[in-house]
Amino acid sequence: MNNPSLNTHWMPFTPNKGFKASPRMLTGAKGMHWITDDNRQVLDMTAGLWCCNAGHGNPHIAEAIARQARELDYAPCFGFGHPLAFELSERLAHLAPGNLNRVFYTNSGSESVETALKMALAYHHARGEAGRQLFIGRERGYHGVNFGGIAVGGITNNYKAFGQWLPTDHLSHTQDLRRNAFSRGLPLHGGIDMANELEKLIRLHDASRIAAVIIEPISGAGGVLPPPVGYLQRIREICDQHGILLIFDEVICGFGRTGEAFASQTFQVQPDIMTTAKGLTNGAAPMGAVLAGDHVYDAVMEASASGVEFFHGYTYSAHPLACAAAMATLDVYEQDGLYQRGDADGEISQYFERGLHSLKGLPGVIDIRNYSLIAAVEFDAPAGTDIQAMAWEQGLMLRSLGNAIAMSPPLILEKEHVDQTVGILERCIRQHF
Ligand code: PLP
Structure with missing residues (x-):
């Protein structure tokens, strides 16, 4: 079945009606990216649900x-x-x-x-x-x-x-x-x-x-x-x-x-x-x-x-x-030294931290907090879902937590991914507020 009906799957922790009206389908994943059913690459800044720490599609694990x-x-x-x-x-x-x-x-x-x-x-x-x-x-x-x-x-x-x-x-x-x-x-x-x-x-x-x-x-x-x-x-x-x-x-x-x-x-x-x-x-x-x-x-x-x-x-x-x-x-x-890669004082964690905290001062932002490679940006209103949706359209997956959006990227993250995230996030926040 190439185009299954979306009606039968009762999806967990999902606004089912919203999803089914406007589905976000993941059909593949490699490294830091998802591939969608319309063939877009989306940067995964959430490691799935905080779980794909080594990135996606690792051949050693698959084999x-x-x-x-x-x-x-x-x-x-x-x-x-x-x-x-x-x-x-x-x-x-x-x-x-x-x-x-x-x-x-x-x-x-x-x-x-x-x-x-x-x-x-x-x-x-x-x-x-x-x-x-x-x-x-x-x-x-x-x-x-x-x-x-x-x-x-x-x-x-x-x-x-x-x-x-x-x-x-x-x-x-x-x-x-x-x-x-x-x-x-x-x-x-x-x-x-x-x-x-x-x-x-x-x-x-x-x-x-x-x-x-x-x-x-x-x-x-x-x-x-x-x-x-x-x-x-x-x-x-x-x-x-x-x-x-x-x-x-x-x-x-x-x-x-x-x-x-x-x-x-x-x-x-x-x-x-x-x-x-x-x-x-x-x-x-x-x-x-x-x-x-x-x-x-x-x-x-x-x-x-x-x-x-x-x-x-x-x-x-x-x-x-x-x-x-x-x-x-x-x-x-x-x-791959991934336990140490998230060291809070390490290069990539510091780069991630500096990038995110540069968003301080944007409209609606009341807090930015992180430890190493886990972070949240909090707003003065429940903007998380909207910003998550806008970011998705622009090629970035974030986690919505009501008033906040959260990030927990795969530990293979590089600086270019941080730059991309900060850029998209800034646009989305300005667009929303
Ligand atoms: N405990 C913590 C701290 C979690 O973050 C989660 C899931 O996000 C769970 C338990 C539940 O895990 P699962 O969804 O695999 O049942």
Whole structure:
């Protein structure tokens, strides 16, 4: 079928009626660019959905998936295994900071989040603290779309029709436009005070009821909010004082976005559990991985003498094609030096930062913020969708986040791509306001 009807596909997070009236079809992708059905090249400044960190169409990854499909297309992971899953786990454990040595596979960021929340409950249960059932998330936090994730998340539209079915409370978000607008890198003001709000929530709920705090090191879908200086360190300290686990949701930050493999390394704060997905396979196969500290794994293992220790898993956990994609992706990241490419002080990050911040002063722009190769431009009105649409027409893909547009380009970005982006963005902003 060359021209399928658009009616049957109920599209996710999409204004379906709008899309179907004016479709934006992607038919191919190579390097930094998409190819559209009308044969245009569109610059991808979003790495798809924050996932294609090595750019598109990498032959090493494509060949690894094809080879694996011929060799072992599927293997059940309940009670059986296949060597690639163990090999990948060793590699991830080696890459991850501290004692995050136990790897549990999922198929998405949302599933990684559910898995991490359940690990936290299982950990406390195993240690005789089953009363710790409450989670602390954060306003504007995004942790996927499953019931646990929307409960700990802090984006109202994502739960208002569905409810929040986990016991949760939320820290405030960390945006402070009054003091931190137009920050380059980490915002300077307010980090410790913002983190100290956790103490208030602990007084309110009592530590004996709190299982974990879950936060994104840099809040992504909630607007790209890098953590103010000292914030993450202080959250860690408070968690430690009260026996509360700290979960970092690194579904966006992981795999090079902040200049190291993981943001926990960049910001030097060690979580107990870390969720990943997206960049793990460069977006080429659905896969997530949750990395748990040895202490979390050991507690759950030791609590049961025999039988299944953790009643959780997915039919496609450690899917062989996804494992092959992940192994090849890690090869590419390592061989091409992509973890370091996003170094906040590195040449390309600095060029990107300077380019974007040159837009300060344009009509409607109330903030520009970035850490390394993740950034947002915020407006004084919900202009994101319109500017995204105009940019698309001019050959640039951006992410709309309501009042803001976000960028998280593939880490293979070159200066010419920054120049093109800044030029188009400036035209679109002037056109809109
Ligand atoms: N967690 C974070 C921090 C995310 O940014 C996302 C997706 O953007 C998710 C979880 C959910 O991932 P997925 O869409 O793969 O379920």
